[in-house]
Amino acid sequence: MTYDRDDLLKLLHLLDVTATDEIDCEEFLHRAAGFVERYDPDDGEARIAPEHAALVQHLKVCPECLEELRALYAALRAED
Ligand SMILES: [Zn+2]
Known part of the structure; x- marks a missing residue:
């Protein structure tokens, strides 16, 4: 497989921000419902639990x- 320069830059960027315990989209969405109740997307990582x-x-x-x-967050907030 060969990469052009843009592909390599993208790859390097991903490597830079990718942690070892990464999850995929399926896993993310599976856990998002419990997560969103405690996470404010506009409040960064202020209230993030370790898990x-x-x-x-x-x-x-x-x-x-x-x-x-x-x-999801907006929908939850709309119900309050
Ligand atoms: Zn995703």
Whole structure:
């Protein structure tokens, strides 16, 4: 397999932000319901429990899941 320069830069960026205990999107969404009750997407990592570190890490590398989480968060807030 060969990479062009852009691919390599993307790969290097991912390596830079990827932790060892990373999870995939399926795992993230599976755990998102419990996570979102305690996480404010606009409040960074202020209230993150240790068991949620992997989910926060996933958000840093996955804009799609961040969007999902924001939508979920907004929906929960709307019910208050
Ligand atoms: Zn994801």
